[in-house]
Amino acid sequence: MVANEQEFVVTPWEVRGEIDYNKLIKEFGTELITNELLKRIEKHTGELHYLLRRKIFFSHRDLDWILDKYESGEKFFLYTGRGPSGHTHLGHLIPWIFTQHLQEKFDVELYFQMTDDEKFLHNPDMKLEESLKYTYENALDVLACGLSPSKTFIFSNIEFAKTLYRISLEIAKHVTFSTVKAVFGFENNTNIGMIFFPSMQAAPCFLPCILKGKNIPCLIPAAIDQDPYWRGIARFVAPKLGYYKPAQIHSKFLPGLGKGGKMSASEPETAIFTTDPPEVVERKIMNAFTGGRATIEEQRSKGGDPDICPIYQYYYFLFEPDDKKLMDIYMACKSGQLLCGEDKARLAIRVKEFLIEHQRKRKAAEKILDKVMLRD
Ligand code: TYM
Numbered sequence: 001m002v003a004n005e006q007e008f009v010v011t012p013w014e015v016r017g018e019i020d021y022n023k024l025i026k027e028f029g030t031e032l033i034t035n036e037l038l039k040r041i042e043k044h045t046g047e048l049h050y051l052l053r054r055k056i057f058f059s060h061r062d063l064d065w066i067l068d069k070y071e072s073g074e075k076f077f078l079y080t081g082r083g084p085s086g087h088t089h090l091g092h093l094i095p096w097i098f099t100q101h102l103q104e105k106f107d108v109e110l111y112f113q114m115t116d117d118e119k120f121l122h123n124p125d126m127k128l129e130e131s132l133k134y135t136y137e138n139a140l141d142v143l144a145c146g147l148s149p150s151k152t153f154i155f156s157n158i159e160f161a162k163t164l165y166r167i168s169l170e171i172a173k174h175v176t177f178s179t180v181k182a183v184f185g186f187e188n189n190t191n192i193g194m195i196f197f198p199s200m201q202a203a204p205c206f207l208p209c210i211l212k213g214k215n216i217p218c219l220i221p222a223a224i225d226q227d228p229y230w231r232g233i234a235r236f237v238a239p240k241l242g243y244y245k246p247a248q249i250h251s252k253f254l255p256g257l258g259k260g261g262k263m264s265a266s267e268p269e270t271a272i273f274t275t276d277p278p279e280v281v282e283r284k285i286m287n288a289f290t291g292g293r294a295t296i297e298e299q300r301s302k303g304g305d306p307d308i309c310p311i312y313q314y315y316y317f318l319f320e321p322d323d324k325k326l327m328d329i330y331m332a333c334k335s336g337q338l339l340c341g342e343d344k345a346r347l348a349i350r351v352k353e354f355l356i357e358h359q360r361k362r363k364a365a366e367k368i369l370d371k372v373m374l375r376d
Pocket of ligand 1: 012079080081083091092093096113114115118201221222223224225226252253254255264349371
């Protein structure tokens with residue numbers, strides 16, 4: 001979970017430092033998505049989604065097995081989620097945009113968990129009602145990504161507790177305190193709610209199997225910070241309960257607008273929230289760190305460094321799906337032709353346009369929200 005104390009940290013609650021994704025793969029014991037695997041996916045989806053082509057989704061567990069099952073006629077379901085501690089930021093959209101793509105191409109159901117219990121338990125100042133309120137706020141962002149209302153089921157852990165609790169109990173019985181300490185770094189002063197919580201996040205891996213009374217393969221798209229739940233809990237318990245081990249496909253992190261580090265709600269000036277008004281988006285982008293030089297003259301003669309620049313990364317992750325145009329931006333920056341001010345201003349326009357459209361879809365989602373919520 002902690003790859004190297006000095007360099008970087010990746011846990012479900014903290015992502016810090018310059019992440020070496022190759023090291024992380026070794027540490028977590030996952031596999032790189034190979035070109036062969038990409039070809040296999042392409043057979044089913046047509047042209048590869050840019051998030052795969054650019055290896056933003058870069059790692060997996062048992063994705064080849066999921067494809068074996070699919071090709072032999074056994075459909076999988078998708079499972080992903082959100083810890084509703086505040087408004088959604090652009091980083092959260094990465095797994096959801098990809099989930100929407102998978103849902104559409106493979107024509108499969110999605111089970112989406114809102115861990116409002118986790119956010120209440122983990123954040124000292126969080127009130128239960130507040131995290132529940134964000135469940136509904138964030139669910140609008142999820143739906144705005146274009147998920148199928150008839151194949152998407154969203155649930156709050158607080159409100160869907162009766163069904164989830166029974167599954168969590170079955171899981172919890174097989175997981176010791178020393179396991180969760182080792183997997184999540186819990187200590188003696190961790191509250192007991194958090195110690196039980198991993199069994200709640202593992203429960204949806206088996207939920208559709210219980211609802212439908214048969215074993216169904218599960219694929220979880222998420223950034224790699226959520227991996228401990230699958231590695232340490234769900235995959236360990238699955239065979240004991242008679243279910244398939246859930247498969248995963250992991251993404252890298254959209255960085256924040258500052259120097260290094262992932263986009264995180266705890267640093268609001270370097271995060272863009274889906275509810276931010278245009279002038280706020282503009283301010284945040286215009287104040288961002290870049291890979292540019294100290295002066296215009298130096299930038300023109302030596303060029304900038306797009307590899308360390310969050311502005312370039314935003315094009316790469318979200319705002320320029322055309323590879324050729326992306327390469328043009330890269331080269332213009334490196335050659336000194338493109339100055340940071342222009343680059344930021346162009347990105348700000350793109351992000352503002354994207355958010356106007358997202359906010360419109362978010363509003364439209366209010367009408368279908370109730371229909372997609374599972375309650376018991
Ligand atoms: P949460 O709310 O921290 O994050 C929601 C989803 O967004 C991903 N993510 C990011 N992806 C790319 N760039 C970033 N900067 C970035 N920051 C966060 C996370 O990996 C996650 O996929 N406990 C979970 C909620 C949950 C869940 C799940 C997530 C419950 N069940 C199943 C994934 C799969 C949480 O607090 O996520």
